Amino acid sequence: MSKKAAVKVIEGKTEEAIVGFLKSLLEKGVVEGIMVPKPLPSKDGFVQTLIRNPEMLNGVAILSPTMPVQSARVISSLSVKNLDKKIAAVMKACEIRAAVELAKFLQVKPDHLYLIGIDCPGTFEVPDYAKMAQEGKGGEALTKALLQGTEKGEISPPSGYAFRTACQMCEYPVPQADIVLKLYGYKADQEIGVEIGDKLEKEIEEKGILSFSENEPASRNEVVNKVIADRTKKRDALFQEFKGIVKDLQSFLDRFSTCVRCHNCMVACPICYCKECVFKTAVFEHDGDQFLRWADRKGEIRMPTDTLIFHLIRMSHMVTSCIGCGLCDSACPSRLPVATLFRSVGDRVQKMFQYVPGRDTAEVPPVATFKEDELKIESAAL
Amino acid sequence: MAEFEPRIVAFLCHWCTYTGADLAGTTRQQYPPNVRVVHLMCSGAVDSIYVLKALIDGADGVLIGGCHPGDCHYQTGNYKARRRVAILKGILQQMGYTEDRVLLKWISASEGKLFADTVTKMVDDLKKMGPNPMKQLWNA
């Protein structure tokens, strides 16, 4: 069972209080490095930064409202080969869920990693934030507004802006991590909650970093449930809307016809962990006359030929593990609703196996196992 | 216009269904020639790529034949195939493939008649369903 604690915030400086806590982790040797988002020098964006010197933690942006890369990919490269020092990483809920999935595929080695999650109010598209920053709507002002919103679960983006679609429909605002920094239900200018998981609770207590108490604002559960309910509603509405737009093959192809086959969605996707995609291998090399035969059969063929099959195959590979971070959407130059597509198929397929991606590393992904007594093929389900 | 003749691609496992299809031949179980067989070692060796590619390239139906549960010559390949097909169907539904164009069927080496009947029924069903919607997009 995890242990609860609270971190006092002095003079309303919430991020400083959290930084103080992170510093103590480094100083007391709980970890030897912390990866945390830091503002770019230009102040119009953020980037994950690996820090070993506690002093360098000053000025980090715990609540960075963008997600330029999926941090799960970053900790994959960090941990997969010969990481023998303890490292903590501050990540968003969806990034942690992606990391859990990657751990199942041995692409994240969790042995020396502590994941620190923070209640997520939502994130903005990277260009949107840059614009916000230029307009003076970013930075501290934004952080303050978001932190105010989390108390009651009523968060509104600066006027003229919206959270990323994936965030609007994300039912996991509260991360499951080794350390969770809790905002929902808290008056964040006075105190925020901390929850320490099994892996660390003993050490944190012994080193006197925190003292545990089960106290928690009475409203927290309610607020969290409200946020989840709001987003679930949004999700269902988006699914419904998507179903209206993509209802058959023709409409699907119409909607995705502007795909430029840049494979950015694949590059951004944390679950697509292959070093080299199958589409770049011999599997999709053909004789020249094969193309001509296809053209004969189909009257004409669009070139390149593998646009549709790319999306479908990618989906068959990762849809059971799709955690809905939506970075594929963000990465798409043609603004295709890739994330909504993957989420709505994912929803159906994951339910089939009662599988919740990103929940627990002990769960086996549906593609890696089977049951003898399931999915009767005589029934309509198959 | 001539009646629509569906094209079926069948991925058959070496030990059971392929042998069952052979038995259909030995026993002269007649079935329509709409099916083209691709021989694989196990139903568990049918990649989603093959099935999707077949559909995209105009197969009106895809049949995957494997050993009955408990009879897989490789212990569990058929169960893996079953999951794969389930996931595929979830994807295809979103694409508007609401009908059963992908059929997974357990047919043993001694079930020649079942193989013939399965193909016959599949051809009938596909005739009712009409061509693979993919083909409407062609300019052929």
Add this chain to the structure above:
Amino acid sequence: MAQEKIRGNKNSALVVGAGIAGMQSALLLAEMGTKVFLLEQGPAIGGYFPLLDKTFPTNSCGVCFMSPTPPAFCPIYECHLHDNIELLPYSEVVKVEGKEGDFNVSVVRKPRMVDPKRCTLCEACVKVCPVEVEREFGGGLEKRKAIYLPFPQAIPHSFVIDPKTCTRCGECVKVCGPGAIDLNMKEEQEEIEAGAIILGFGFEPFIAQRKGEYGFGRYENVLTSIQFERLLSTSSPTQGLPTRVSNGKKMEKIAFIQCVGSRDPSCGQNHCSTICCMYATKQAMIAKDRSPGLGVTFFYMDIRPMGKDYERYYERAKTEYGIEYIRSAVSSIKEVQQTKNLLITYVKEDGTFEEREFDAVVLSVGFTPPQAIKDLAGRMGLQLNPQGFCQTGEFSPAHTSIKGIFVGGAFRGPRDIPETVVEGSSAAAAAASFLAPNRLPHVAKEYPVEGALGDEIPKVGVFLCHCGEALKKSLSIPDLVNGTKQLREVVHVEEVGLACLPEDLDLIKKRIGEQGLNRIVIAGCSHREIRGAMEEMAKGIGFNPYLIEYANIREQCAFVHEGYPKLATEKAMALIRAGVERARRSQPIRTGKQAIDKKGLVVGGGLAGMTASLQLAQQGYEIYLIEKGKELGGNLRESFYTLKGSNPQNLLNELIKQVGANPSIHLYSEAEVLGFEKKNGHYRTKIRHQNEEKVFDHGALILATGGKEVTPKEYLYGEDSRVLTQRQLDKMIHSNDQGLKDIHSLVMIQCVGSRDAEHPYCSRVCCGHAVMNALKLKENNPDMNIYVLYRDVRTYGFYETYYHDARGKGVIFMRYDLENKPKVTLQGGNLQVSLFDPAMNSPVTLSADRVVLSTGIEPNDHRELAKIFDVDLNPDGFFMEANPKSAPLDSVDRGKFFCGLCHSPNFMEDVISQGSAAAARAGALLSKETVEEKAYQAYVIKRLCCGCGLCVETCPYGARVLNEEEGKAEVIGSLCQGCGSCVIACRNAASQQRNFEKDLNLAALDAVMD
């Protein structure tokens, strides 16, 4: 008798009867390098097995797992394929001369009148044959011609003429294209020389007419279980739907009557046929699968599902399938005239009568010995038991009364397939041990070295076989030839007549040389038919056989699309295109060979372990025998007599003596297994022995780690010393305990620690054990009142006769239900047993001087061992087999075997069979110098591999490992069976399968789509 040939030698074996047992013996002996003649009286091998569609307790077929080298086809086909097996179908043994080690057997080969080499199964003959008779296996419901295919998969795969009904009209000869028919073919006599003979004559079903009261033969809707089995087969005329014979309508309500020709001295059948309860239950379940609304009622005396996992099966039948079982005796069956329904009158357990109406009745017929055996046995001097089955010693179950002649399977008495497989194996072990001293070194065939292929551009030669004109009816061969000529990299296309015959094979050989062909496509019959001949030809000229592709335009095209010449030709073209595309991309495969460590390691020195060790040692292998106790013997040490009258202590002493005297057996007692690893198919086991760690390399592992008596937790056991177990009673009887004299009344309670929630299986031996002790006690003191409180009496097979005896001697059997278990109480210092007696329909109280609990058997705690050796346990803690039907003693990882009580509860004679059978399976592996790896192995393109481990996870054979250092997956060639599931688990094609590469499969797909 036209001519005489002598074949075979002192090292060869003759297996008579090619049913499950015979095929199993033959396959194992052949695998061990023995030349085997497999003789079958019928025109095709397989015995009764081809009749079966689904088998219990898996409700699948699965008999293919029987092969010693899985994955494999049906054993029928595997026997046909094996280099060391020569089939003698349609043959009979007429005379056996000589003695052990040197038999001369005269065999009559009946004339088939059709040459299997030339017959193309074109069926022209069938169409013109005017003679129609009843089909074998058709149960009288199907017809065939005088020229016929015995069953669709028949091996030899050829038509045959039934000489008894053939009128010699000659019509078939006129229409036979390849000239395969010769009506003047004469019976031939052959002499076979063999060092050992195995008898697998099997059984025959009881003739239901002999029980006239059930109306079989008179009432249309009364069927035998044999007929019903056929009806349920998917290849039956109704495709497996149970329909009434009288009107073809779907059956709605059927009854099974059990023990027809079993447990019935009135028709000379005093034995229990052992498997009818299970096969009938299976038929009922399958029938309900096919026709869910079907009502099924069983009328039975005792239900006897006593094999491994059978009790669960029976429970499933009752609870999941809603099959009704009524304990009763059927007194009459009458037909209702108009409906042809059947009225069954039966006596219930409490003596009252009832009547029920059914629309069909299935008689679960028992089994008799084969009728023809009597004469032959007489001529050979072979001893039969009183029931007419083969007589064997209790402790030498594979040995007949004649030295050098062995037996397995149902010829010893009715038994199920797993036991038959076990006994077929144990007979092979006995024969192999017997033949071993003279065995010649196994000489592999020599082939020329293969030419290098290098990076040559593919030159594909396509040979289109029209199968003796047979394909020309449906296909336009010229169109196919022209079409094929257009294909990329095809340099030669030629039409041939019968590619399987030497003439055409020679032609293909010639073309390979002339044209420099480096890839071949054979378009014609299924690869299953022609691959053997082609590969032999290819190897003979150093052409890698994996560069030959087969386009199946016969079975999967011409034969099945007779009405569509144009479309069929188009399809054939597509199949040829796919063959060419595959061929262009295929690469030569040189299968790796894995050296075998020709040693075995046996864990457990009880009856099973010692038997297995001795058998293997006699076959010539070194054995490490690991025993955790101080002494050998295990449970056998506690056994003093048997129901059949043998002396287990003599056996114990004999075995210990033999183990001690055998220089090939290295015994380590008081030893403990510490670790086990598997490297390239070799095993390495670490043990601690006398405080010293020892490491052994070996090629086979046999686990014989035993079981134990369940310790009772009820019936005052442990509280009152007068409550004891059967084993404790054994000791009293054996030591002639004085206490026995004072016993006037003794109550035995059955199923203590069996068939309950904690042990949901039948322990198989306890009923026999109780009957044995009851008889012993009665023998010493006929006045003793003995009560046996039972749930079902399961004295199967010939044990039934002892049960019958016990009842005759006044032992009282009273039934109880699990819901209403007997209670043992103390009344004024005396033991009292109270129960509800269903026969009296009232409570009964028995006072008892002793209460004896018939305790079940549970496995020793094997969890640790299972983990060490990487094998599975079933929910009851017994080791789990690869297939409960046909590989009952094998683990999935070939090379590990189970036998004895760690596998399942069994009588000593069955444990001996299992021990020898495990030795045979292990011996088949150890006999070779090397094991050839599978051809279509998986491999890894390391550059692409991300080390995600999905392939490792999915591989059922442990053939995939992650190289931790590199973070990449690897394939262990010796373990890979070539299923390709790892290929599919891999997302980016880093994982591939030789000649089934993804691009190759996709090219084939593209080719068939065009």
